[in-house]
Amino acid sequence: MKSKKLPITLIFLLFCDFVGSRSLWAYQWPVEPRILSVFAQGGRGGFERGIHILASGSEVKPIEEGELVFSYLEGSTASIPYPLGSFLVLQHGSTLRSLYAHLDLGSSVLNQEKKIYPKGDVLGKSGLTGATSMGGVSLLVYDLEAKQFVNPFLLLPPVKDTSRPIIRDVRLEKKEKTVPLPTTEIVSRGMWEVTAEVFDLSGAVPTFWPMGVYKVSLYLNGQERFMVTMDTLKEQEGVTRVYPSSGLSYDQLYFKDGFRMKLGTVNLNPGVVNLEIAARDFVGNEKNQLYRFRVE
Numbered sequence: 001m002k003s004k005k006l007p008i009t010l011i012f013l014l015f016c017d018f019v020g021s022r023s024l025w026a027y028q029w030p031v032e033p034r035i036l037s038v039f040a041q042g043g044r045g046g047f048e049r050g051i052h053i054l055a056s057g058s059e060v061k062p063i064e065e066g067e068l069v070f071s072y073l074e075g076s077t078a079s080i081p082y083p084l085g086s087f088l089v090l091q092h093g094s095t096l097r098s099l100y101a102h103l104d105l106g107s108s109v110l111n112q113e114k115k116i117y118p119k120g121d122v123l124g125k126s127g128l129t130g131a132t133s134m135g136g137v138s139l140l141v142y143d144l145e146a147k148q149f150v151n152p153f154l155l156l157p158p159v160k161d162t163s164r165p166i167i168r169d170v171r172l173e174k175k176e177k178t179v180p181l182p183t184t185e186i187v188s189r190g191m192w193e194v195t196a197e198v199f200d201l202s203g204a205v206p207t208f209w210p211m212g213v214y215k216v217s218l219y220l221n222g223q224e225r226f227m228v229t230m231d232t233l234k235e236q237e238g239v240t241r242v243y244p245s246s247g248l249s250y251d252q253l254y255f256k257d258g259f260r261m262k263l264g265t266v267n268l269n270p271g272v273v274n275l276e277i278a279a280r281d282f283v284g285n286e287k288n289q290l291y292r293f294r295v296e
Contacts, residue, residue, distance in 0.1 A: 041212025042258025066090030085130020226264030
């Protein structure tokens with residue numbers, strides 16, 4: 001039987017776990033981590049392939065020493081502007097690349113003065129180039145070997161955050177019938193789809209600003225019936241899917257608004273049923289919501 005290669009990101013994490021925490025955080029945040037959007041969240045008709053960090057005019061540094069392999073200056077060509085605005089790409093080793101978007105590029109990048117950028121160098125400043133209404137920088141990480149986008153939170157130091165995810169507006173749905181949970185209603189037996197709003201709140205702004213979560217699980221009477229973890233995004237046959245879970249597409253996981261999630265289908269048998277939803281954010285804060293109702 002032919003062996004398969006492990007993705008470089010998995011090898012990296014296993015190595016870091018072996019040698020200790022000193023190596024685990026070899027990567028650094030490009031700016032102060034005031035997070036506005038997270039990896040694989042919904043809301044704009046497709047998965048977010050990276051994270052967006054709120055930062056107005058802040059110096060942007062590499063997450064790790066890397067070689068400049070591409071840069072683009074907004075307005076430098078007559079083509080349609082990129083949503084990413086002015087951006088650049090660094091390569092780290094042979095397989096990992098990082099992309100920094102919405103920048104005011106530094107002179108060394110614009111003048112192509114150097115190829116290698118150590119961690120202390122400045123790539124530019126966070127700006128308003130491209131499709132963004134709030135000053136900041138978008139960070140994307142790509143694994144060339146596995147041909148997939150990688151959740152930057154897997155590589156970067158933890159962010160200080162104590163707020164737990166929010167689970168609300170949970171529903172059982174089938175055909176034209178909807179049962180909001182919790183309920184005192186007796187629910188009919190059979191197959192039901194479970195949906196819910198599941199999100200985290202950004203601490204970067206004082207207003208209500210929902211973001212995605214890292215992991216969501218659904219349990220029926222203590223048995224796991226659904227689980228999705230936002231580790232990587234990979235395109236297969238023209239469809240982007242989230243892994244290492246069951247490879248769900250955007251439409252299989254989210255409704256159009258991006259924060260109502262489809263948590264799978266459960267077969268409800270007569271008796272008292274315990275239905276539990278568990279959510280974890282990218283820092284590790286968890287929220288569990290348990291619903292008990294009768295089925296006949």
